[in-house]
Amino acid sequence: MPPRFHSKLPDAGTTIFTIMSSLAAKHDAVNLGQGFPDFVMNEELVDLVTAAMKNNYNQYTHMAGYPPLRDILSEKIKLLYEASVDPETQITITPGGTYAIFTALTTILQPGDEVIIFEPAYDCYLPTVQMNGAIPVLIELQFPDYSINWQQVRSIISAKTRMIILNSPHNPTGAVLTEDDISRLIELVEGTDIIIVSDEVYEHIIFDSKKHLSMLRYPELLSRSFVCFSFGKTYHCTGWKMGYCVSSPELMSEFKKIHQFNAFSVNTPMQVALAHYLKKPEHYLTLNNFLQEKRDFFSECMDNTKFKALPSYGSYFQLYDYSKISNEPDFEFAQRLTREFGVATIPVSAFYQSKKDHKVLRFCFAKKEETLKKAVEKLKRL
Numbered sequence: 001m002p003p004r005f006h007s008k009l010p011d012a013g014t015t016i017f018t019i020m021s022s023l024a025a026k027h028d029a030v031n032l033g034q035g036f037p038d039f040v041m042n043e044e045l046v047d048l049v050t051a052a053m054k055n056n057y058n059q060y061t062h063m064a065g066y067p068p069l070r071d072i073l074s075e076k077i078k079l080l081y082e083a084s085v086d087p088e089t090q091i092t093i094t095p096g097g098t099y100a101i102f103t104a105l106t107t108i109l110q111p112g113d114e115v116i117i118f119e120p121a122y123d124c125y126l127p128t129v130q131m132n133g134a135i136p137v138l139i140e141l142q143f144p145d146y147s148i149n150w151q152q153v154r155s156i157i158s159a160k161t162r163m164i165i166l167n168s169p170h171n172p173t174g175a176v177l178t179e180d181d182i183s184r185l186i187e188l189v190e191g192t193d194i195i196i197v198s199d200e201v202y203e204h205i206i207f208d209s210k211k212h213l214s215m216l217r218y219p220e221l222l223s224r225s226f227v228c229f230s231f232g233k234t235y236h237c238t239g240w241k242m243g244y245c246v247s248s249p250e251l252m253s254e255f256k257k258i259h260q261f262n263a264f265s266v267n268t269p270m271q272v273a274l275a276h277y278l279k280k281p282e283h284y285l286t287l288n289n290f291l292q293e294k295r296d297f298f299s300e301c302m303d304n305t306k307f308k309a310l311p312s313y314g315s316y317f318q319l320y321d322y323s324k325i326s327n328e329p330d331f332e333f334a335q336r337l338t339r340e341f342g343v344a345t346i347p348v349s350a351f352y353q354s355k356k357d358h359k360v361l362r363f364c365f366a367k368k369e370e371t372l373k374k375a376v377e378k379l380k381r382l
């Protein structure tokens with residue numbers, strides 16, 4: 001008899017990204033589903049990793065991260081967000097953005113705590129809340145612009161509210177926080193013990209001259225926030241699973257207690273390479289334009305189909321309404337699109353606990369022009 005045990009996540013199945021990518025592979029479809037670039041990353045960064053390995057940076061580095069990498073990140077934060085962040089006490093390098101989010105939640109949450117999550121939501125938030133014995137409180141973003149209804153948030157806040165999870169630029173919708181959102185948030189949390197976990201992995205992918213409103217810009221928010229980033233998204237190397245978290249010294253000190261008994265430290269040669277690479281801000285400052293061109297190229301091509309674009313102001317995703325083509329549920333439609341038309345996407349209902357279906361699909365446009373063109377040629381047949 002196999003040993004009996006209780007699942008911590010009895011309702012969790014395979015993620016939609018894996019389901020759609022497997023289906024794409026099975027039907028040899030163009031994969032605009034999962035969020036990763038299909039173009040190569042910068043060779044200079046690859047060479048820096050090789051050099052670091054050859055120069056013997058192959059042993060454990062500091063638990064909070066290779067110090068020169070934390071120093072340069074602190075300089076970058078000053079440059080971009082005008083915040084003074086102590087690299088010693090306020091930054092920890094992590095194996096990816098997801099790990100930073102997981103650790104932040106695990107640092108704070110106690111059984112019974114309530115956590116506000118906005119839906120559609122990136123898939124790791126809810127299970128991480130549940131794994132910690134806390135209670136997800138779900139609030140839907142307002143369709144079709146996916147803005148936050150702050151009055152609704154205020155009405156849901158209770159003495160049990162421990163945390164609010166934010167994500168801007170937003171996956172899957174491409175929505176971004178506005179100055180008004182930030183003012184409402186500051187008002188809402190003032191005088192409370194609410195902690196903010198801010199998922200900002202797409203900080204450099206924001207379009208149409210909009211400014212990324214990081215929690216790091218606002219001292220009154222930074223003092224209660226864990227702000228999570230990903231090198232994978234910024235440098236086209238999602239497979240590296242490298243990221244970092246920034247917080248107040250007090251919160252970060254607790255974060256490190258959890259981190260030191262989990263990963264303890266992160267891949268040394270890649271940190272050494274990134275510390276050099278980050279000395280050139282142009283590598284991250286040019287990302288907006290590069291991906292905005294991709295968004296616009298894809299969108300122009302898609303104008304020749306029956307899909308209708310919803311605006312994307314950031315991230316490398318755009319939602320498209322397919323209600324003129326079909327009234328099938330989005331998961332069924334996405335599967336048929338993959339099987340019969342050879343294009344894989346992600347149905348947005350997968351980002352809702354209730355599987356809310358607005359008949360929209362998420363397309364990833366971080367792809368070579370030829371890949372995007374190929375996909376659109378297929379979609380024109382619909």
Ligand SMILES: Cc1ncc(COP(=O)(O)O)c(C=O)c1O
Binds near residue numbers: 122171231241242
């Ligand atoms: C909103 C969001 N947060 C976090 C992550 C994960 O980042 P990482 O691959 O660095 O763990 C992703 C990746 O798709 C994402 O879209």
